Amino acid sequence: MDRTPIKKALDADRIGQTVTVAGWVRTARHSKGGFSFLSLNDGSCFALLQIVADRTLANYEREILHLSAGCSIVATGELVASEGKGQAVEMQAKEIRVLGEVDAETYPVQAKRHTFEFLRTQAHLRTRTNTFGAVARVRNRICAAIHEFFQRRGFLYIHTPIITSSDCEGAGEQFGVSTLDPAAPPRDENGQVDFSQDFFGRRTYLTVSGQLAVEPYCCSLGDVYTFGPTFRAENSNTPRHLAEFWMVEPELAFADLNDDADLAEEFLKYVFSTVLNDGEEDLNFFNEHIDKTILETLRHIHESEFVRLTYTEAMDVLETAERDWDYPPKWGADLQTEHERYLTEETFQKPVIVTDYPASIKPFYMYVNEPDERGRRTVRAMDVLVPKIGEIIGGSQREHRLEVLESRMDECGLNKDDYWWYLDLRRHGSIPHAGFGLGLERCVQFCTGMANIRDVIPYPRTPRNAEF
């Protein structure tokens, strides 16, 4: 169909042109005076195109008068300067074809305010609302910006596998992948399920991170990144967690933790400024109706330098804070949510990169620092914390010294045979390298102000919820 996106139809310099638009009626206001106002959305932008239809249309009485929210139409007409107040441009319809009618009695998305909880039960139709249309466009722009950022810097986009066989990547519970009959799986002599007869001839899982699989590419091709779906079978019931989410994981070659932190900061600033520049219409909506601080926050971050401090320094800040903690800060324990919020929202009021965490609370693959003067051992890990969301990025310099890595794996109780290829990278031409993971949905949350992560992914998967 030769149609003009509404985004283009609304350009003032198109006035006088005759165009065809297609979309879904958001609201229909009928006057018995013999004309109707149809507000049309086609997803190309936030704004609606008002179509004026009058009884000179052949199907006015029969069809147009019965149009209501949700109906799909194709309209052809002249773009004219609007006589009304709410819009500069509108269409004077010459022909309107009704593609799909709506049973107004049962159409769930009414022209009124709905709660996000209700709209989650209508995930197939919630995209027809202002909020979810805007979320989809911002999410798209963020994804494009992510690729732009890395591509312009020469990073290779690597597709790491969704199905993996390493069962302890150190990042949470995994979903099993199997084609065995769950009601009657084959069993070995000990009565255990015999996965050697499974599709892959071994136990397999959905990936919890592409990091281990992307490191070999980093250690041969240089700077790389992976960007894909990630799965965690944790029983997490929070507005910040999903069982299926998207993660961006760059891996920098010949790099240390400082390079990693530099990259993370530049990366976030690029993504945020892109959304600010290109998503103005949608962001204005979020700023007005969802979170009144979102524009100010994004601009502020773009202009300011991220705070960088070590875990030990952060502990000093927290320990001297005049404040009653639910969990008093203590060196060796992980930062609690209340601690992160204090640092980002009160002490510094901007993103904070915390580095060099105690080795005991971080995974085996992180580079081990020399013990400090008090003999405490840390690893070159970093978390990028932002106001409200908390941890948006987690990363580290990787341990590239074979002996240190092996002893760390022993400490963590891992079977080194399972990681033979990962260890091989440290045997043959090992290099210092570093990387991080950004949770896409948390980034979308941060840019839109949407409070619940289930509302920034099309079809959220959470415990007990895989409808749609």
Next chain:
RNA sequence: UCCCCGAUAGCUCAAUGGUAGAGCGAGCGGCUGUUAACCGCUAGGUUCUAGGUUCGAGUCCUAGUCGGGGAGCCA
């Protein structure tokens, strides 16, 4: 998984242990270059499920299911 809160009309919510209501939406009518239009009328209910207390339960008790907030796990 733990703590707290909630579930009543299509949606958002009211309703001292005593006949279940409103707004919005929907249908019909009126009015209008309208714009979350406006005005009038009408229809619409197994009060989440299963037990229990009571003469009587939307309301009180127990268990469960689902949802929300907080915490943990993390991105």
